Amino acid sequence: MGQLWIKNGLFVTMEEDKPAFRGHMVIADDRITYIGETAPNPAPEGAEQLDGSKLAFMPGLVNTHGHAAMSLLRGYSDDQNLQVWLEQKMWPMEAKYVDADTKAGSLLAIAEMLKSGTTAFVDMYDRMDQVAEAVKQAGIRGLLTRGVIGLCPPEVQEAKLAEAIRFAKDWNGEADGRIRTMISPHAPYTCPPDYIERFVQAAHDLDLPLHTHMSETLAEVEQNVKEYGARPVEHLDKLGFFSRPSLVAHAVHLNDEEIALLADRGVAVSHNPVSNLKLASGVARVPELLRAGVTVSLGTDSAASNNNLDLFKEVKFAALLHKGVTGDPTVVPAAEALRMGTVYGAKSIWQDDSIGVLRAGMKADFIAVDIDQPHYYPLTDIVSHLVYSGSGRDVAHVWVDGRQVVKNGECVYLDEERIRYDAQASFERLLRA
Ligand SMILES: CSC[C@H]1O[C@@H](n2cnc3c(O)ncnc32)[C@H](O)[C@@H]1O
Numbered sequence: 001m002g003q004l005w006i007k008n009g010l011f012v013t014m015e016e017d018k019p020a021f022r023g024h025m026v027i028a029d030d031r032i033t034y035i036g037e038t039a040p041n042p043a044p045e046g047a048e049q050l051d052g053s054k055l056a057f058m059p060g061l062v063n064t065h066g067h068a069a070m071s072l073l074r075g076y077s078d079d080q081n082l083q084v085w086l087e088q089k090m091w092p093m094e095a096k097y098v099d100a101d102t103k104a105g106s107l108l109a110i111a112e113m114l115k116s117g118t119t120a121f122v123d124m125y126d127r128m129d130q131v132a133e134a135v136k137q138a139g140i141r142g143l144l145t146r147g148v149i150g151l152c153p154p155e156v157q158e159a160k161l162a163e164a165i166r167f168a169k170d171w172n173g174e175a176d177g178r179i180r181t182m183i184s185p186h187a188p189y190t191c192p193p194d195y196i197e198r199f200v201q202a203a204h205d206l207d208l209p210l211h212t213h214m215s216e217t218l219a220e221v222e223q224n225v226k227e228y229g230a231r232p233v234e235h236l237d238k239l240g241f242f243s244r245p246s247l248v249a250h251a252v253h254l255n256d257e258e259i260a261l262l263a264d265r266g267v268a269v270s271h272n273p274v275s276n277l278k279l280a281s282g283v284a285r286v287p288e289l290l291r292a293g294v295t296v297s298l299g300t301d302s303a304a305s306n307n308n309l310d311l312f313k314e315v316k317f318a319a320l321l322h323k324g325v326t327g328d329p330t331v332v333p334a335a336e337a338l339r340m341g342t343v344y345g346a347k348s349i350w351q352d353d354s355i356g357v358l359r360a361g362m363k364a365d366f367i368a369v370d371i372d373q374p375h376y377y378p379l380t381d382i383v384s385h386l387v388y389s390g391s392g393r394d395v396a397h398v399w400v401d402g403r404q405v406v407k408n409g410e411c412v413y414l415d416e417e418r419i420r421y422d423a424q425a426s427f428e429r430l431l432r433a
């Protein structure tokens, strides 16, 4: 891959001691080898040079919850609550998916994510080999997991669990280590307790993290109490779920005791503000979670409930929403929202701390934002501008694992025209089927 020397760029490192400065960065193969205000000394011989003077460089965004292939269902069902949306609209359409649809939807989503600055994403879905192939091709980083809905006869449950384990084993560490896997019962309301326990066992056996939807709606919490005599957090805790590194999506309806328990067990939360607003699920208690020491990152959920996979939007919503509902303008300040979209996301999913900040020795997963535009002027506080004024549309270049995967706004390894065509064809077939 060789070396890249970025000169005179504005670097937003996400490091606490030196968050932003103008300077230089050197990439060798998959790693950052130098970052600093002064030029590298000695100068990297033979390195490709990039003038960074009109660009802001920051760690790639990390999307910690989604279902990429559902991008085919973008706009198919708006303005419904979760239960109606899932049971009457999503699940009937998903039942008609074939491998080619999952591949088409995943490529569409990955193109959208890469072009808007996401370098790593979590994906929970079915037909995950297709998603993994798409990740491999596009050059993005993926934490992939076969999500399992257990509302089916025992022999089907058995087959789904076996498939989840097979996928997790086959793909962990693939694509030069850009793919990692997890184990995922879909939710406490779609998987019986003894079935969830088998996923926990599998996660132990394979030494993998767990991921699930949890406490997304009030109805879910009430149903859990009625069926199992416990709220979802206590329920999952009793089933041993939090004995593994775990990432829960949504966590909207939590009481103080549940927040304390999640903090105590080291559970990471993927906050999905836009999806939660659109499905009228509620607003997660993010300021309290952060105060309790929970790692809170950001997810888009799918393009069918968002309807966009630009994580910059999620960062902005996270910064604004909690000010609005608490009446306190100091909660989730811009820098904290940006940490949720980068370093906290990295911490939640990539447990070896090799991504999420710009620092020598870290993996070279970073993006270049075109700040030579009116909405970045006057150039004062770059973090404020990125959060409150910027968007994924400003992303010019993206690197993952030291490899440039977006150049001048175009995906290097994807045929975007073909992807749009295939996505449209898949959707039309699904409608007719
Ligand atoms: C088979 S795993 C993926 C499964 O999850 C469904 N899904 C998408 N968004 C949500 C959400 O916000 N809450 C719960 N479940 C969701 C999706 O339709 C798939 O069936």
Ligand SMILES: [Zn+2]
Pocket: 065, 066, 067, 213, 249, 301, 302
């Ligand atoms: Zn989801």
